[in-house]
Amino acid sequence: MSPSRPPQHVVIVGGGSAGWMTANLLMHQWRERGVRITLIESSEIGTIGVGEGSTPFLRDFFRHLGISEQDWMPACNATFKCxxxxxxxxxxxxxxxxxxxxxxxxxxxxxxxxxxxxxxxxxxxxxxxxxxxxxxxxxxxxxxxxxxxxxxxxxxxxxxxxYAYHFDAGLLGQFLKAHAESLGVRHQVGTVAEVNRHENGDIAALRLHDGTVLAGDFFVDCSGFKGLLINETLGEPFVSYQDNxxxxxxxxxxxxxxxxxxxxxxxxxxxxxxxxxxxxxxxxxxxxxxxxxxxxxxxxxxxxxxxxxxxxxxxxxxxxxxxxxVGRVEQHWRNNCLAIGLSQGFIEPLEATALMLIQFSVQCFVESLEQAEFSRRNQAAYNRRINQMFEGVRDYVVAHYxxxxxxxxxxxxxxxxxxxxxxxxxxxxxxxxxxxxxxxxxxxxxxxxxxxxxxxxxxxxxxxxxxxxxxxxxxxxxxxxxxxxxxxxxxxxxxxxxxxxxxxxxxxxx
Ligand SMILES: Cc1cc2nc3c(=O)[nH]c(=O)nc-3n(C[C@H](O)[C@H](O)[C@H](O)COP(=O)(O)OP(=O)(O)OC[C@H]3O[C@@H](n4cnc5c(N)ncnc54)[C@H](O)[C@@H]3O)c2cc1C
Missing domain, CATH: 3.50.50.60 (FAD/NAD(P)-binding domain)
Known part of the structure; x- marks a missing residue:
C-alpha cells in the first residue's frame, strides 16, 4: 500500500453488524477514489443476532453517513435510550x-x-x-x-x-446492507474454505466452497468470534480477559x-x-x-x-x-488484514460498547491511512490506540463487578x-x-x-x-x-x- 492511498480492492469477510458497518464507513470515505469493496457472507454460518443497545456514539455513525433517524429508526424497530x-x-x-x-x-x-x-x-x-x-x-x-x-x-x-438507541440487530444489519449496496459495495454469498497468502504473509485471495477465488489487496476480518483471518490464518494471539x-x-x-x-x-x-x-x-x-x-x-x-x-x-x-x-487480539491490524467486531475482541455487553468499538476502530484505521505515510510505525500506533480503547472499556466494566x-x-x-x-x-x-x-x-x-x-x-x-x-x-x-x-x-x-x-x-x- 502506498503512502496515504487507500487500498484498491477491499474484501470484507462477514455480514454481521461489524461487516456492514465497516463496508458503509469505508465506502462512504473512499468511493470517490475508485475503491472497490466486496463483502462475502456465508449463508451457512449465521450472525450472532444479538446486540440491541448502543452508546450515544451511534448517533455520530448515522450522521456521518448522512442517514436520518426517520430513515433508519422505524426500519429497525428502534427506540430511544436515555x-x-x-x-x-x-x-x-x-x-x-x-x-x-x-x-x-x-x-x-x-x-x-x-x-x-x-x-x-x-x-x-x-x-x-x-x-x-x-x-x-x-x-x-x-x-x-x-x-x-x-x-x-x-x-x-x-x-x-x-441519548443512544435500542434496535433489532437483524433489521439493523439489513438496513446497513441496503445502504452499503446503494453506495456500491458488492455483496457475495459464499463460505470461505481456504485463504491463500503471499510469501511475506499477506493475504492474497480467498477460495470459497464453490471454487470461486476472490483476490484483494486488503482484507477485513468480520467473521465473528472465530477470527477466520486474524486468528485462524494469521495466527494472531488472543488476550483473554476472563481472569477479571x-x-x-x-x-x-x-x-x-x-x-x-x-x-x-x-x-x-x-x-x-x-x-x-x-x-x-x-x-x-x-x-x-x-x-x-x-x-x-x-x-x-x-x-x-x-x-x-x-x-x-x-x-x-x-x-x-x-x-x-471475552478479550481482544494482540494486534487488530496485521499484515494486510484488519480485524473488526467480534473477531478483534469483545468485552461483555454490560455497557453496550461493541458497536462503538467497531465504529472507532474503522474510523481510526481510515485516519491512520490518510494522515500519515503507511508504515509499520503507524500500524503499531494504531494497534496501541485500539488496545487502549479496549482496556479503557474493560476497566469501567470490571469496576461494576x-x-x-x-x-x-x-x-x-x-x-x-x-x-x-x-x-x-x-x-x-x-x-x-x-x-x-x-x-x-x-x-x-x-x-x-x-x-x-x-x-x-x-x-x-x-x-x-x-x-x-x-x-x-x-x-x-x-x-x-x-x-x-x-x-x-x-x-x-x-x-x-x-x-x-x-x-x-x-x-x-x-
Ligand atoms: C450476548 C451478547 C449481547 C450483546 N449486546 C450488545 C449490545 O447491547 N450492544 C453492542 O454494541 N453490542 C452487543 N453485542 C455485540 C454485537 O452483537 C457484535 O459486536 C456485533 O453484532 C458484531 O458482530 P460481528 O459482525 O463481528 O459477528 P457476527 O454477527 O457473528 O457475524 C459474523 C459473520 O461472518 C460470516 N462468516 C463467518 N465465517 C465465514 C466464512 N468461513 N465464510 C464467509 N463468511 C463467514 C458469517 O456468515 C456472519 O455473516 C452483544 C454480543 C453478545 C454475544
Missing part, C-alpha cells in the same frame, strides 16, 4: 438500584448537585448521592419519555440531551411488549445469581437475556433462572444460547475478591475511597479512560461506595435532598415527549 439502570448490584441501603444516565444541558443545575453530594458523602458527610434521583435522563426513563421536547414545548428539538471478566455465556429470550403500558426508554441490567439480565425495549418487543459465567452456573440452570426472572412473559418463547470469547456488595453467591464474592484489576482501576478506586482529589486522578489518566467524570461518579456513588460512618452536614450547608432533586427533574421531564407517541409520530431530531 441510559442504563442497574438493579440489585449493590446491597447498600438506598443504592439497591442506580442509573448510568446520558447527560443533558438541563443537568447543569440539579445534576451538578449530585457531584457535590457524592464528594461530601465519600468524605464522610451524610448526603443523598444516588444518581437516579438527580439526572433528567433517569426521570425521562421513569416517565416513559423520549429525550426530545414535546411539540407544545418547542419539540422535536433537543435541549442538549445525549468471568462471564462467557449468554441466553436470549424475547418477550412481548404491553401496548397499553408506557414504552421504557432505558436498558435495565438486573444482577442475578451468577451474572446479569438485560431488558431492552424495542418498538416491537423486549429483547431479554442473561449473561453469566459457566464456571458458576450450568446453561440449564441459567435458562431456568432467566425464565423465572421474566415470569409468564417468557412462557412458550424459544431461548437462544450463545458462547462468548468489583464494587458489588452481594453476599448471596460464590460468583459475586469471587468477582469482588479476585484482586486482578488493572493498576489504573486500583488507583482510581484508592483515590475515591480515601477522599482524595478524584478530578485530578481522572485527568491524570487522560485518553486511557474511555469513560469520563460523570460516568465514574455515577458508578461509584450509584453502588453506594461510601464510608460506613457519616457525620451530619455542617450547619448552613444542607445538601440538596433526593426528594427535592426528584421534584425538580420531574418538572423538567414533564416538558418532554411521550416515548411511544413520539415514535409513532416519527418524532426525531435529524
Amino acid at each position: 441510559g442504563i439502570r442497574f438493579p440489585n448490584w449493590s446491597t447498600v441501603p438506598g443504592y439497591a438500584s442506580y442509573v448510568h444516565p446520558f447527560f443533558n444541558q438541563e443537568d447543569l443545575a440539579i445534576g451538578s448537585q449530585f457531584f457535590t453530594n457524592a464528594c461530601l458523602r465519600r468524605r464522610g458527610t451524610a448526603a443523598d448521592a444516588n444518581p437516579q434521583d438527580f439526572f433528567i435522563a433517569a426521570e425521562l426513563a421513569r416517565q416513559g419519555k423520549a429525550p426530545l421536547y414535546a411539540p407544545q414545548h418547542g419539540g422535536p428539538s433537543n435541549p442538549g440531551t445525549d 471478566l468471568f462471564n462467557d455465556r449468554a441466553i436470549a429470550i424475547p418477550t412481548a411488549l404491553d401496548p397499553a403500558a408506557p414504552l421504557p426508554s432505558e436498558t435495565v441490567s438486573t444482577a442475578l445469581t451468577c451474572g446479569w439480565a438485560w431488558k431492552i425495549p424495542l418498538s416491537s418487543r423486549f429483547g431479554n437475556g442473561y449473561v453469566y459465567a459457566s464456571q458458576f452456573i450450568s446453561d440449564d440452570q441459567a435458562e431456568a433462572e432467566l425464565r423465572q426472572h421474566l415470569g409468564p412473559a417468557a412462557d412458550g418463547q424459544t431461548a437462544r444460547r450463545l458462547k462468548m470469547r 468489583h464494587l458489588n456488595t452481594r453476599q448471596d453467591t460464590a460468583y459475586w464474592q469471587a468477582n469482588r475478591a479476585h484482586g486482578r484489576i488493572s493498576d489504573r482501576l486500583a488507583s482510581i478506586l484508592e483515590v475515591w475511597d480515601r477522599g482524595g482529589d478524584f478530578e485530578a486522578e481522572l485527568t491524570r489518566h487522560g485518553n486511557a479512560l474511555m469513560y469520563f467524570r460523570p460516568s465514574w461518579y455515577c458508578l461509584l456513588a450509584g453502588m453506594g461506595r461510601f464510608p460506613a460512618t457519616l457525620q451530619p452536614p455542617r450547619l448552613g450547608h444542607v445538601p440538596l435532598s433526593a426528594l427535592q432533586a426528584r421534584k425538580e427533574t420531574a418538572g423538567i421531564a414533564g416538558r418532554f415527549q411521550d416515548h411511544r407517541a413520539g415514535l409513532a409520530q416519527g418524532l426525531s431530531l435529524a
Whole structure:
C-alpha cells in the first residue's frame, strides 16, 4: 500500500453488524477514489443476532453517513435510550438500584448537585448521592419519555440531551446492507474454505466452497468470534480477559411488549445469581437475556433462572444460547488484514460498547491511512490506540463487578475478591475511597479512560461506595435532598415527549 492511498480492492469477510458497518464507513470515505469493496457472507454460518443497545456514539455513525433517524429508526424497530439502570448490584441501603444516565444541558443545575453530594458523602458527610434521583435522563426513563421536547414545548428539538438507541440487530444489519449496496459495495454469498497468502504473509485471495477465488489487496476480518483471518490464518494471539471478566455465556429470550403500558426508554441490567439480565425495549418487543459465567452456573440452570426472572412473559418463547470469547487480539491490524467486531475482541455487553468499538476502530484505521505515510510505525500506533480503547472499556466494566456488595453467591464474592484489576482501576478506586482529589486522578489518566467524570461518579456513588460512618452536614450547608432533586427533574421531564407517541409520530431530531 502506498503512502496515504487507500487500498484498491477491499474484501470484507462477514455480514454481521461489524461487516456492514465497516463496508458503509469505508465506502462512504473512499468511493470517490475508485475503491472497490466486496463483502462475502456465508449463508451457512449465521450472525450472532444479538446486540440491541448502543452508546450515544451511534448517533455520530448515522450522521456521518448522512442517514436520518426517520430513515433508519422505524426500519429497525428502534427506540430511544436515555441510559442504563442497574438493579440489585449493590446491597447498600438506598443504592439497591442506580442509573448510568446520558447527560443533558438541563443537568447543569440539579445534576451538578449530585457531584457535590457524592464528594461530601465519600468524605464522610451524610448526603443523598444516588444518581437516579438527580439526572433528567433517569426521570425521562421513569416517565416513559423520549429525550426530545414535546411539540407544545418547542419539540422535536433537543435541549442538549445525549441519548443512544435500542434496535433489532437483524433489521439493523439489513438496513446497513441496503445502504452499503446503494453506495456500491458488492455483496457475495459464499463460505470461505481456504485463504491463500503471499510469501511475506499477506493475504492474497480467498477460495470459497464453490471454487470461486476472490483476490484483494486488503482484507477485513468480520467473521465473528472465530477470527477466520486474524486468528485462524494469521495466527494472531488472543488476550483473554476472563481472569477479571468471568462471564462467557449468554441466553436470549424475547418477550412481548404491553401496548397499553408506557414504552421504557432505558436498558435495565438486573444482577442475578451468577451474572446479569438485560431488558431492552424495542418498538416491537423486549429483547431479554442473561449473561453469566459457566464456571458458576450450568446453561440449564441459567435458562431456568432467566425464565423465572421474566415470569409468564417468557412462557412458550424459544431461548437462544450463545458462547462468548471475552478479550481482544494482540494486534487488530496485521499484515494486510484488519480485524473488526467480534473477531478483534469483545468485552461483555454490560455497557453496550461493541458497536462503538467497531465504529472507532474503522474510523481510526481510515485516519491512520490518510494522515500519515503507511508504515509499520503507524500500524503499531494504531494497534496501541485500539488496545487502549479496549482496556479503557474493560476497566469501567470490571469496576461494576468489583464494587458489588452481594453476599448471596460464590460468583459475586469471587468477582469482588479476585484482586486482578488493572493498576489504573486500583488507583482510581484508592483515590475515591480515601477522599482524595478524584478530578485530578481522572485527568491524570487522560485518553486511557474511555469513560469520563460523570460516568465514574455515577458508578461509584450509584453502588453506594461510601464510608460506613457519616457525620451530619455542617450547619448552613444542607445538601440538596433526593426528594427535592426528584421534584425538580420531574418538572423538567414533564416538558418532554411521550416515548411511544413520539415514535409513532416519527418524532426525531435529524
Ligand atoms: C450476548 C451478547 C449481547 C450483546 N449486546 C450488545 C449490545 O447491547 N450492544 C453492542 O454494541 N453490542 C452487543 N453485542 C455485540 C454485537 O452483537 C457484535 O459486536 C456485533 O453484532 C458484531 O458482530 P460481528 O459482525 O463481528 O459477528 P457476527 O454477527 O457473528 O457475524 C459474523 C459473520 O461472518 C460470516 N462468516 C463467518 N465465517 C465465514 C466464512 N468461513 N465464510 C464467509 N463468511 C463467514 C458469517 O456468515 C456472519 O455473516 C452483544 C454480543 C453478545 C454475544
